[in-house]
Amino acid sequence: MADPLYTLNAFKDSGEEINFSKWENARYQQLLDQAILEVDLKRKNNLMDAAEAILIDQMPVIPIAYETELFSRAEYIEGAIVSKIGNLDFKYVKIKKKLQNIEKIAIYRSS
Numbered sequence: 001m002a003d004p005l006y007t008l009n010a011f012k013d014s015g016e017e018i019n020f021s022k023w024e025n026a027r028y029q030q031l032l033d034q035a036i037l038e039v040d041l042k043r044k045n046n047l048m049d050a051a052e053a054i055l056i057d058q059m060p061v062i063p064i065a066y067e068t069e070l071f072s073r074a075e076y077i078e079g080a081i082v083s084k085i086g087n088l089d090f091k092y093v094k095i096k097k098k099l100q101n102i103e104k105i106a107i108y109r110s111s
Contacts, residue, residue, distance in 0.1 A: 004048050008032055011055060021061030
């Protein structure tokens with residue numbers, strides 16, 4: 001599961017390398033600091049939701065594009081994992097048989 005703090009922290013400080021807008025908000029920073037230390041998942045999520053609401057309200061950036069990726073999967077390959085954010089994990093891949101000829105391969109688009 002992707003950690004939402006990774007994305008939220010991108011806007012925590014105007015000095016962050018990927019905070020191109022150089023936006024900063026003291027309350028937002030305070031909420032993220034609390035969320036980082038919080039061990040109760042429900043309270044942590046509430047803190048992140050409150051921080052996200054500030055980010056959305058002040059809208060220091062507007063996403064105008066996103067990437068899509070194409071993946072192919074053959075029926076004889078098992079165990080390849082594509083995460084929700086498009087990362088590929090081949091740690092548990094098993095190949096069921098050797099190919100004699102090229103077979104039909106299904107194409108999947110990540111979302």
